[in-house]
Amino acid sequence: MLLILCMNTMIENAKIWQALGEVMDPELPISILDMGLIYDVRTNQQNVEIDLTFTAIACPAMTMIIDDVREKLEALPGVSSAQVNVVWNPPWTKARLTMQGREVLQSLGIAV
Amino acid sequence: MLPPEKDAELRQKIANGFIVETEEDMTPGYKAALEVILTVQGDTELVSAPAYYFASKDAPTINSRLAVYAIIQDELGHANIAYRLLEDLGVSKQWLMYGRAPHEFKHPYGFDQALENWAEMVVANGFFDRAGITLLSDVHKNCSYGPWQRALTKVDREEVLHLRHGESWMKRLAKAGGAAKEALQRAVDWMFPVTLEWFGLPDHLKKHNDQLEYRLKGLTNDQLRQVWMSATVPLCESIGIRVPAHFDSDKKEYHIDYEFPVEYDAKEKRWLFDQPITWQQVFQRWKQRGPMNQTYINMIQGEKNGAFGGLNW
Helix, strand or coil: CCCHHHHHHHHHHHHHHHHHHHHCCCCCCCCCCCCCCCCEEECCCEEEEEECCCCCCCCCCCCHHHHHHHHHHHHCCCCCCEEEECCCHHHHHHHCCCCHHHHHHHHCCCCC | CHHHHHHHHHHHHHCCCEEEECCCHCCCCHHHHHHHHHHHHHHHHHHHHHHHHHEEEEEEEHHHHHHHHHHHHHHHHHHHHHHHHHHHHHCCCHCCCCCCCHHHHHHHHHHHHHCCCCHHHHHHHHHHHHHHHHHHHHHHHCCHHHHHHHHHHHHHHHHHHHHHHHHHHHHHHHCCCCEEEEEEEHHHHHHHHHHHHHHHCCCHHHCCCCHHHHHCCCCEEEHHHHHHHHHHHHHHHCCCCCCCCCECCCCEEECCCCCCCEEEECCHHHHHHHHEECCHHHHHHHHCCCCCCHHHHHHHHHCCCCCCHHHHH
16 A cells, blocks of 8 residues: 555656656756756645756746746646745756757757 | 849849858848848847836836846847847948937837836837747748848747747736736737837838848738737737737738827827828838937947946946
């Protein structure tokens, strides 16, 4: 019984990471996952909590990204609420970009 | 540069898909038309900066004000791209920035108006930046001048962000209702018609069109106006904001609900819909420039007694 519950949570987590991989940066064709903005995903029953950072404290797209994340997660079957915590520690650096993210940015002429 | 008598040949080559890369490929006519359209783009981007700056002071949160600053920075970058391309054609960037009097800048009349509150700020993003995207994505798709066409990849991406900023805030203000929605409606009331004019003379009045014949752009003024309305009219309708235009399902196009163009009271920022005028009168109004023309250009040029104190920094 306990094992089944754990399995359920694991599946939910995977789905959430997958959904986050579909949330795009509002300006560049790169997902927020490939940007390395997601620090943690926690689930509790039907509630999801995300720790997320931004590349800069003056990021102009903060509201848009938070709105997109919440909308995406709340549309998932079995999710009733999604909370987004903005965290600044550890600070984002280019090292957090995935390989795929790096390739996208380079193809747009952005040095990484 | 090619001699003027090669003009017809160049137009033909362009019609067959030729991409102009350097001055050697151009005739004087092509170069002159290119300089005009690039100057309009650069000036429009440039003057949006002071206009947005004033409006940003009314931002509801620090983050939303920062978002406008980021937009301003993008716009200045876009102006730099256009001026940089003009520099390659022998036009001095120094002169473009500092050598011209305020009335000599070629931005549209809409950017000679004061943006006085947050609602006007976000409608500027939703309407003016939408106009910018409409014009520039056409250039990006169709333009015969290679260096400009390529430079617009970055510009287009950034303009999409500005647009989204505008549209999401327009939705938010409409949803809030009350005073917020009323301010939004007031902004739309003057900013919708001013953007309709932005696309210029209707096709049936236009006798010749170098910009189209040299394929500096691909769509006509009326086509571009339709593209713009096809985005802005449904957006406003979906959030309960009135606009003086609707979709005519018989003709399958957007229809302007007044005798376009009409008289404008710039001081009151109010359109006098029952007073139709000619396009000659519109051009006259544009030529006289609007109320903020001097202030905005002074800010950019750092005029000594201007808004930014010029060299007194």
